[in-house]
Amino acid sequence: MRCMMTCMAFRCTQGALTLYYRMNSSGGRCHKGARAMNARFNLNPSLSRRSFAKVAGLMGLAAAGQTALGARRVTSGLSGRPEYRNHKPDIMSYRRLGKTNMMVSTLAAGGADNYGVGHQVEDDPAGFRDALERLLDSGVNLFDTAPASAYRTLDDYAFLCTSANRDKVFISSKVEEGTPAECRADVEQALTTLGTDYIDLVHIHGAFGITGSDYSEAMAVFDALDELRDEGKVRFLGMTSHSAAKLTGLLENYADRVDAIMGFYSPSVNWYWADEPLDTWCAVFELAKTKDVGVIAMKMLLSAMHTWDDRIGRLENDASAWDLIKPFIDEGATHAQACIRWAIANDNIDSAVVGMRTLAEAEEDLGGTDATHTRDIMRERPGQGARVQGIPDPFTRVTTLYLGDTPAGASGRIFIYSMSGECITRRDLHPGRRMVSWDGCDSRGARVGAGTYLVRLVSGGHVATGRVTVKR
Known part of the structure; x- marks a missing residue:
């Protein structure tokens, strides 16, 4: 060749x-x-591609150091100064989350069970704690939580909000559908349960409050969250959705109200949650970048890639999806790792959030960041x-x-x-x-x-x- x-x-x-x-x-x-x-x-x-990115990680900005903010609440990212937490550029890569200026790890840890209906596994809080510790050791700094029933309880994340860890991480959470007052109460409860006095990023979950072109209900929720921001309890606001159309409307009309979005991004759109083509989602993320709105990608593992063989088979039988991830499979990546690598290869995506519950899953997902085992690579190629x-x-x-x-x-x-x-x-x-x-x-x-x-x-x-x- x-x-x-x-x-x-x-x-x-x-x-x-x-x-x-x-x-x-x-x-x-x-x-x-x-x-x-x-x-x-x-x-x-x-x-190889993987080695290339790992070499990049090892030769990171060693002089940059880590900005430890502790409990200092910064309510604006407009200073133009990047904010680093748990910064380990030799083993993890980071990207700027839009106007927040938070330098987030390209892999984020999500709270969803990642197994799908009928494929649950026995809960293991100790194993999840081990996974969190491994992720912290590996330079992950963005942890996504939610009060929804499909997520781990907020208590499981309290470990991240101890005095030893809070200044190492960016915590995101969500508010579920409800009135502005109910959403405010949800955030107050999350603060209490997590044991922290502020949350870095709060999303409106599932883009509720949007009916067609009417965003008034969602904006009323943002108004309530803005009050919490003024009080120093919330730093930045976002919205999650499986609908590219809703996020497009948000960005076109209310980009000044939103700091980040979380959107669907999977190599396979041939399943029940996807009704818009991949190109449409790419356009959403590109639009977000023009507005300096941060982008977090979700669902690249189709919610069950770790344990549900049917999902892996569906991916392999989807010709267009398989073409996207096969180059990473050929380099030795697992299916989960290939999907993560494919997602973060899109430079309009700042972080890829993946649900994980065990240490083994955390280890596998870290292998998808292209920034692991860098020192070994450098020793092999001095x-x-x-x-x-x-x-x-x-x-x-x-x-x-x-x-x-x-x-x-x-x-x-x-x-x-x-x-x-x-x-x-x-x-x-x-x-x-x-x-x-x-x-x-x-x-x-x-x-x-x-x-x-x-x-x-x-x-x-x-x-x-x-x-x-x-x-x-």
Whole structure:
């Protein structure tokens, strides 16, 4: 198999951007005719997608440290300063949850049972506590709760709100359908049960209060929650839904009222909860990004991937869904891990929330973050930190990524990651094109800071990776 990326030709942003780079390939044997455009080129056929992201995690922003806020209640994310909790960039990747500025782990722990009707398992509170401890040790910082009957009780999460742990985590919860006064009472009860004096994010669960284009009832609930925010008991507000249409209307008309959304995102829409195509959900998440609203994805495991074999079979028999996750399966991922990796490969998604009840499930799900066992990967490849200089033209405005060995007619996508594992932008490679440009900006148009960035090309089953260092 030929390597998929033979060189990178660089230009620099606004006369002040210097780029160093090295390209690698996981596509197998290097093509003897690989060209180098004004640059030395070093190919490594052993670096897989998973290894690539893990290397990114290990080389995270060690100097950034952790911002421990404790019980200090911050009711606005408009300071522009990212808020880190339980920050372990060597083993977990983080993304900014929209205007909240909370840097949340790409894997979030949900409270749903994740088994489906008729497939319950014996409850094991001690096992769940073990799972929470493992998740904390692994850098997970977003924990989603709810008072609904399908979720674990809020008492089970009180461990996260002890003085030893509260400043390590972001707690989200939900209010169920009811009047504004009832919703306020639900939050007050959750605060008491959890043993905390504030909740970081409160969602309207299931987008209740929305009838057609009438959002007045939901806005009345937001008004009640805003009162709690003013009192310092709630920091940010959100809405969850299995309806892309409801979330679209919310974002188009009330983006100033909402800080985050939680929406359906599964490789398979061929089941009872999904009535809108995947492209529609992708459009919702892209719209949220334009509004600087955080995005949490749910249901990528179809509510029962850990234990319900029927769900796995349904996924394998859904041709379009199987095409989406098979590349991850081929890399050795379990079905659950493949679905998680597929979800967080969408850079419009800040975190993927997964219900888990046991230590074994937590371990499996952590394997889907592409950020586990990083130190082992680096020990296996001690030379990965080297940089190869190549500065063909240091005074032009954009960087051009030249993909000389891409098969004719192939399409693909290039992802650019920070060294903490956050995907900062992506570029599509259209059929017949072998070049894409990067202007040194992230997906919101802001110039990136000086430092090293990782570049990854995915084209069908072929993957190539590289490194770019920006100096300003």
